[in-house]
Amino acid sequence: MTSPKGGVGKTTTCANLGIGLAQEGKKVLLVDSDPQGSLNSYNDIFSTEEARSDEKREKVMGIPLSELYPFPDHPFQVRNDDSMRETVESVKEHGVLDPAIARPRADGGYELISGHRRNELLHSMHQIGDKN
Numbered sequence: 001m002t003s004p005k006g007g008v009g010k011t012t013t014c015a016n017l018g019i020g021l022a023q024e025g026k027k028v029l030l031v032d033s034d035p036q037g038s039l040n041s042y043n044d045i046f047s048t049e050e051a052r053s054d055e056k057r058e059k060v061m062g063i064p065l066s067e068l069y070p071f072p073d074h075p076f077q078v079r080n081d082d083s084m085r086e087t088v089e090s091v092k093e094h095g096v097l098d099p100a101i102a103r104p105r106a107d108g109g110y111e112l113i114s115g116h117r118r119n120e121l122l123h124s125m126h127q128i129g130d131k132n
Contacts, residue, residue, distance in 0.1 A: 001013060001014050010034075011032065011034065014030060015030065018030045060099065063102065063110055065119070065122055065123055066109075067108075067109040067110055068100070068102060068109065068110055068112055068119055069105065069109055069110070069111050069112065070111070070112050070116055070119075071111045071112060071113065074112075074116060076114075076116040076117070078116050078117050078120045084117065084121065087117060087118070087121055088121060088125075091118075091121060091122075091125070096118055096122070098115075098118070099115070100112055100113075100114060100115025100118055100119060101113040101114045101115060102115070
């Protein structure tokens with residue numbers, strides 16, 4: 001769809017046609033060659049507001065230990081003291097009850113915000129083969 005005039009609804013019309021065709025089971029490819037690039041991404045067009053909002057929410061995820069990294073110069077002290085031994089026994093008996101908090105790293109994996117002691121504990125248990 002082309003027109004030399006701006007603001008006449010070309011992008012909106014194409015997006016709505018694409019949505020209608022997709023709802024009818026047709027395969028749709030929308031290409032926006034306008035320098036303004038105002039056509040939303042495929043996900044924005046074909047997903048619901050609820051789905052887009054859900055994508056922004058924090059989630060509980062299972063992350064492999066190998067993908068967890070401490071953030072540089074974190075202030076938390078991880079010591080092999082009586083408190084750590086109590087934590088070891090608690091984890092052996094009950095599992096990890098408090099989740100760690102991590103954020104995605106730009107170069108992959110996740111950076112620990114909290115949970116450094118639990119992470120160290122689980123790494124130690126994994127190294128010695130303790131699966132409890």
